[in-house]
Amino acid sequence: MDKYIIYCRKSTDEATKQVLSIESQVAELKEFAKSNNLFVTEIITESKTAKEPGREKFNSMLKSIEEGKANAILSWHADRLARNSVDGGKIIYFLDIGKIVDLKFPTFWFDNTPQGKFMLSIAFSQGKYYVDNLSENVKRGIRQKLRLGIWPLKAPFGYKNHPVTHNIVIDKKLSKLVSNCFTLFLNEKSFVKISRYLASNKVFGGKGKPLDLTRIRRTLTNKFYMGQFFYKGEWYKGTHKCFIPKELFDSVQSEIKKIEKPRTDGHRFAFTGLARCAECGAAITAEIHHKYYKGTDRCADYTYYRCTKKLGKCSQKYISEDNLKSEIKRIISAVALPSSWQSDWKKWFEEDKKLETKLVSQKSHNFENEIKLQDLKVSRLTDGYISGDIDPEVYKLKKNEIFEEKQKIAEKIAVLKEKGGLWLEPFENFMLRAFQARKIAAKNVVAEELRSFAKSVGSNFILEGNSLQTDYKLGYNTACSERAQNSPYFATRSLFAKRRRRDSNSRGC
Ligand SMILES: [Zn+2]
CATH class of the missing domain: 3.90.1750.20 (Putative Large Serine Recombinase; Chain B, Domain 2)
Incomplete structure (x- = not known):
């Protein structure tokens, strides 16, 4: 009498209704065995995919058969046994050498003859075809989407x-x-x-x-x-x-x-970290001094700044926050331009902007040509990849490089078109600040604003005693030093636009 193993399988990725649940498979097959007088030695259930070889229970079933504990299998359909060529081939090989003498499926007629084995191998490979086709279709869909610039997965937020x-x-x-x-x-x-x-x-x-x-x-x-x-x-x-x-x-x-950015020390003090000590180069820190007034019986807190002295000996003393503030204001007011110049500067700047627009269209034309060149590179690269001359990894790498390059050029174009010349914006910012400086220095602005304004006009702040020094940023020095004589619009502007080829420096300077 032949000894049957009942093998039932349903994997989690087979959510379709067509495949019976494992419990129903077991029930149906038991019923089938009973009505067909089949002798069952073992029932094996497995909830793994049959797309790839290496199913644990399936392999142990084959081992049992190899050891002679069973010589036939009862399963719901051939595709329950195998959906890949390795496992399917093993079953057929066992049939060839007689380790398996019969296979029974309620939904599929199998006859242990050359014809029957041929039909079986088709059934196995149909399972494989189904799997291959499914993933191939998905892959093809994704490739097509990527080609069209469509994100192939779930849409991002928004x-x-x-x-x-x-x-x-x-x-x-x-x-x-x-x-x-x-x-x-x-x-x-x-x-x-x-x-x-x-x-x-x-x-x-x-x-x-x-x-x-x-x-x-x-x-x-x-x-x-x-x-x-x-x-x-x-x-x-x-x-x-x-x-x-x-x-x-x-x-x-x-x-x-x-x-x-990892924060440095306490942000409670507006001016810590702004300057360094002139004597020893250490950072300037702050502390609060409490003062008690006996006569009026009250307490008051004062903020002081001083060298941290972390770099060794230093003889520098404290500076009160008020004194530091007036030093910063002095630095700011030094770069202030007279508001009577403002309308002229504005007018000249508008003219510059127009001129720049012309230049911009020229430049962006050049950039667009560069992009065309990159596109040509991509198509050559793709040709090489398709013909097999270029390794896939190299292809990816190169393609990303070109993509980045293109992105950079595209950004340059965007900046050009948006801002109309790279130098215009910083120069406009400079003008804005230089005309704003007087107000900032005079007003009672909050400490943070004072600090950020100071940092926008200067760098390398150095504290020595009660005096603060800085290196002024581009433009401010020129504007200041020439202020006494004339309105230095063109001298300052040419600092920002080094490659200027403007004829008219007869005006104003
Ligand atoms: Zn110091």
């Missing part, structure tokens, strides 16, 4: 997968939330507040908890919002629409960098 076109489209409601997050971050500079904001709008992470901060960070730094995405080691230029302005995105990136 977008949705269109159910019909399968494109990535903007989700009206969520995109508003996302862009609010960017603006909010710029104001609050806090991931926690973003998480709270989203929670108040019913956007949660797992288990109904507020989104964790890593996810917030990932969203705020996701270049997808700038039209790029990274998939399996490669950067792609997406074709999805963007709803975050580039300027906003860039500002958020630099704010994130700032808050992620």
